[in-house]
Amino acid sequence: MSDATEANGTTGAAERAGAGAGERHVRVVLVDDHRMFRTGVQAEIGQTAQTGVEVVGEAADVDQAVTVITATRPEVVLLDVHLPGGGGVEVLRRCAALLSAAEAPVRFLALSVSDAAEDVIGVIRGGARGYVTKTITGTDLIDSIFRVQEGDAVFSPRLAGFVLDAFASTDAPPVDEDLDRLTQREREVLRLIARGYAYKEIAKQLFISVKTVESHVSAVLRKLQLSNRHELTRWATARRLV
Amino acid sequence: MPEAASLPLDDPRPPRKLYRSSDGRWLGGVARGLAGHLGLPVVWVRLAFVGLFMADGLGALLYAAFWFFVPLGVGGVGDQRPQSLVGTETSPDGRRRLVARKPDKGQIVALLLMVIVSMVFVGSVNLTGGAKAYLLPAVLVAAGVALVWRQADNARRARWVEVGSRRRTLTLLRAGVGVLLVTAGVSAIFVMQGSAAHLGAVLQAALAVLVGITLLAGPYLVRMTQDLSEERLMRIRAQERAEVAAHVHDSVLHTLTLIQRNADNAGEVRRLARAQERDLRTWLYKPEGTGKDEADEPDTVAEAVRRNAAEVEDKHGVPIEVVVVGDCPLDERTAAQMQAAREAMVNAAKYGGEGGAVQVYAEVEGKTVFVSVRDRGPGFDLDSIPADRMGVRESIIGRMERNGGTARLRAVPDGGTEVELEMERAERTS
Numbered sequence: 001m002s003d004a005t006e007a008n009g010t011t012g013a014a015e016r017a018g019a020g021a022g023e024r025h026v027r028v029v030l031v032d033d034h035r036m037f038r039t040g041v042q043a044e045i046g047q048t049a050q051t052g053v054e055v056v057g058e059a060a061d062v063d064q065a066v067t068v069i070t071a072t073r074p075e076v077v078l079l080d081v082h083l084p085g086g087g088g089v090e091v092l093r094r095c096a097a098l099l100s101a102a103e104a105p106v107r108f109l110a111l112s113v114s115d116a117a118e119d120v121i122g123v124i125r126g127g128a129r130g131y132v133t134k135t136i137t138g139t140d141l142i143d144s145i146f147r148v149q150e151g152d153a154v155f156s157p158r159l160a161g162f163v164l165d166a167f168a169s170t171d172a173p174p175v176d177e178d179l180d181r182l183t184q185r186e187r188e189v190l191r192l193i194a195r196g197y198a199y200k201e202i203a204k205q206l207f208i209s210v211k212t213v214e215s216h217v218s219a220v221l222r223k224l225q226l227s228n229r230h231e232l233t234r235w236a237t238a239r240r241l242v
Numbered sequence: 243m244p245e246a247a248s249l250p251l252d253d254p255r256p257p258r259k260l261y262r263s264s265d266g267r268w269l270g271g272v273a274r275g276l277a278g279h280l281g282l283p284v285v286w287v288r289l290a291f292v293g294l295f296m297a298d299g300l301g302a303l304l305y306a307a308f309w310f311f312v313p314l315g316v317g318g319v320g321d322q323r324p325q326s327l328v329g330t331e332t333s334p335d336g337r338r339r340l341v342a343r344k345p346d347k348g349q350i351v352a353l354l355l356m357v358i359v360s361m362v363f364v365g366s367v368n369l370t371g372g373a374k375a376y377l378l379p380a381v382l383v384a385a386g387v388a389l390v391w392r393q394a395d396n397a398r399r400a401r402w403v404e405v406g407s408r409r410r411t412l413t414l415l416r417a418g419v420g421v422l423l424v425t426a427g428v429s430a431i432f433v434m435q436g437s438a439a440h441l442g443a444v445l446q447a448a449l450a451v452l453v454g455i456t457l458l459a460g461p462y463l464v465r466m467t468q469d470l471s472e473e474r475l476m477r478i479r480a481q482e483r484a485e486v487a488a489h490v491h492d493s494v495l496h497t498l499t500l501i502q503r504n505a506d507n508a509g510e511v512r513r514l515a516r517a518q519e520r521d522l523r524t525w526l527y528k529p530e531g532t533g534k535d536e537a538d539e540p541d542t543v544a545e546a547v548r549r550n551a552a553e554v555e556d557k558h559g560v561p562i563e564v565v566v567v568g569d570c571p572l573d574e575r576t577a578a579q580m581q582a583a584r585e586a587m588v589n590a591a592k593y594g595g596e597g598g599a600v601q602v603y604a605e606v607e608g609k610t611v612f613v614s615v616r617d618r619g620p621g622f623d624l625d626s627i628p629a630d631r632m633g634v635r636e637s638i639i640g641r642m643e644r645n646g647g648t649a650r651l652r653a654v655p656d657g658g659t660e661v662e663l664e665m666e667r668a669e670r671t672s
Contacts, residue, residue: 116527135561135599157601161565164605194565195614196601201654 024052026149029072031058031065031091032080032111037134041078041111044138051142061085066094069106073098075149079128081112081119088112092126099127109148111141115158124224130154140198147199152214153221160193163224182220189216262312272308382430383454386423424454493521513559520552543576543611544569547604550584558591561599568606573668576611578645585637586615586661594619594659609667618658638663 028045030038038058048054057072059065062085069077069091077095081088088110092099098106108128112119115133124131129148132141133156144154155163167182182190185206192202199217203210263274273291277284294301497518504510540546544566551562572580583602590600594617603614634651638661642649647665654660
């Protein structure tokens with residue numbers, strides 16, 4: 001993949017990352033049961049001086065993950081969905097307290113080879129702030145990590161597709177409709193994400209700022225977690241996902 | 243080995259457990275098993291049982307208890323088997339056969355003996371009329387149950403010992419006789435009490451029938467279902483394993499071999515890997531029964547989009563990421579749209595594939611079907627293309643317009659081209 005060389009410091013990436021390294025810094029824990037994959041990610045994002053990402057811990061299964069996360073209190077956890085010992089959802093469940101901690105909450109970014117609906121929806125409902133697949137490029141991954149650190153949501157196009165599907169398939173408005181329904185703008189943003197646009201491109205397309213895009217996506221995520229009772233559960237049950 | 247084994251005491255096996263002998267037994271193999279366990283001749287044990295039997299039937303009770311609770315010996319008959327005192331000389335080779343053949347005669351003798359002894363016993367016992375009326379039928383029932391119970395034993399044993407057809411008829415016969423005996427006993431109770439015509443007696447008879455049937459069928463059914471469910475589970479597991487193995491072998495290993503062979507051809511390797519990934523993904527994540535063996539022609543929009551993308555991806559070796567929202571059946575118009583979309587994918591893969599994956603997004607919302615195909619290539623300007631090049635004009639824009647849809651080409655801000663195809667679905671006719 002071309003992005004590997006990019007992340008390792010060809011001119012473009014190095015300049016970009018170098019510029020940000022001064023002000024940006026994030027502590028990350030890698031959770032994945034494949035050592036090879038951890039090594040690969042480490043090599044791609046781990047040059048702290050250039051990328052601003054510092055990998056402070058690694059874990060290969062649920063128990064290890066909980067221990068490492070509790071001990072190191074990272075800002076972001078890169079979490080694999082399929083893990084021995086219960087999977088990423090189990091890690092999220094056992095770290096629920098850290099997730100909602102008032103100061104320095106630990107945020108989770110799911111990073112999985114699977115983009116099956118049940119995996120995606122499962123970890124998002126578990127409280128992950130984003131979901132990206134393992135085909136993501138190094139620079140995009142670094143970007144996503146910082147985004148999650150700041151509390152914003154990161155969706156892959158496919159995840160955006162799932163969400164659109166979930167909210168579109170039911171037109172009958174439930175009682176507390178404003179809680180669960182997406183606004184026209186949010187829907188538009190999601191649609192562009194599903195079409196493969198980056199946040200920056202969406203901002204240009206819709207003549208809004210990147211920050212606004214991010215807040216739209218965060219709103220979607222909030223609704224996604226809130227809407228357990230309505231569309232999403234119905235949608236998921238209809239597809240035998242839960 | 244056979245010579246050493248011909249003397250029981252020369253053959254010490256420290257962890258001895260009491261088993262009933264499945265070989266050379268007369269009834270339940272209890273005497274034989276006990277004899278083997280205690281290192282006594284079988285005849286002694288049998289005589290002891292007969293003697294105890296005379297003491298108000300204690301022997302029979304004891305025997306029955308042993309029969310009930312002691313498991314049948316597992317295969318290793320030689321371990322537990324007492325030395326043959328069944329009237330044959332111990333000859334190292336022939337012994338086994340002789341012993342194995344003997345029981346058929348022995349069993350008959352034993353049964354006859356049992357019947358005679360019980361007759362004597364029953365005759366000698368002084369019972370009041372009421373109890374006596376029940377005794378004979380009860381004995382009959384007991385014999386029937388015993389036969390069938392033993393048969394359940396055999397069902398279990400059949401897993402260790404291959405069952406020949408001869409044995410099968412034998413078991414059938416045994417079951418038949420058992421049932422017959424039980425029925426005879428039960429109806430005897432009925433007939434004897436019929437004349438008295440007491441309600442209580444009828445109830446008792448009914449109870450007897452119930453108990454009889456339960457005793458008959460219960461253990462047999464339990465063992466059968468246990469055996470069956472275990473077997474079914476094993477079979478399902480084996481099948482699943484075989485299916486996974488077959489699939490991994492057919493596709494994954496095959497692809498890996500191809501990749502090894504084409505290691506220096508980056509494009510080919512990428513194409514193979516992508517195709518394999520898609521295949522495996524379908525196989526792993528699709529719900530049971532959908533798409534594992536897809537029909538030849540797609541009949542919904544989502545299916546068509548995915549199919550087209552897969553084919554283009556295979557042909558041009560450029561990854562295509564597909565997101566589909568909603569779905570609807572294909573009609574004439576949307577079919578044309580799908581063809582246009584395919585053309586757009588081909589273009590994107592051909593000219594814009596260098597910049598990364600081609601992204602395809604399809605959405606069905608109400609009556610509108612929307613498809614967007616986007617690449618991150620250098621981008622192109624429709625006006626700068628010579629008028630005689632009909633690819634985009636005809637097969638994408640022209641096709642959409644002829645069918646009542648719209649097509650738009652536009653440059654994406656950060657490089658690349660996006661083709662947007664919009665089509666109203668045909669009026670529903672069905």
